[in-house]
Amino acid sequence: GAVVSQHPSWVICKSGTSVKIECRSLDFQATTMFWYRQFPKQSLMLMATSNEGSKATYEQGVEKDKFLINHASLTLSTLTVTSAHPEDSSFYICSAPPKAAPGGYGYTFGSGTRLTVV
């Protein structure tokens, strides 16, 4: 089945630093990748959509300059949290839609990155 590899699984960083999260589609080409954020005991909130070869589109209320998204190739999408602050601590997870991930209708999710900013 389709696999999206996400790393790091967890990261602790100091306030003010930047953190890059990578998602790679291992056995298929993903022209689109969705990025979500999930706070404890809450649902997944869509942050942005990355598109290979074009600019990412952001959901309302998500700061473009703070959450930099790059879709460098058909198998790699990255999310960089710039100048991280404690309130950015969360679980970040990427997802590829089914037309890019063969084998079914479901979206394929990365394993997630737990970011803690101290």
Added chain:
Amino acid sequence: GQQVMQIPQYQHVQEGEDFTTYCNSSTTLSNIQWYKQRPGGHPVFLIQLVKSGEVKKQKRLTFQFGEAKKNSSLHITATQTTDVGTYFCAATRSSGNTGKLIFGQGTTLQVKP
């Protein structure tokens, strides 16, 4: 924007009891998907419903899509401890099944052995 409301938020059951979670939308959905997220894990696709009134079964899990395609439910018969997790319904914002996936609030199931 499109929202999918899901209830209840939490459900504690004794092992062997049944469990149901419900999703409702104010707008007609092109499809609805269900995912399970184990504690500390990522969402895993369970099923997609597309047709009005559709019912699908996966062993002890029964999924329904309403006639008006505005509501859906997931029913688990005779819960087991392995059913523990958060169950999310989700719908795509655009038509088809490759657009932005918007999640309901989720129902967290706890099963007492």
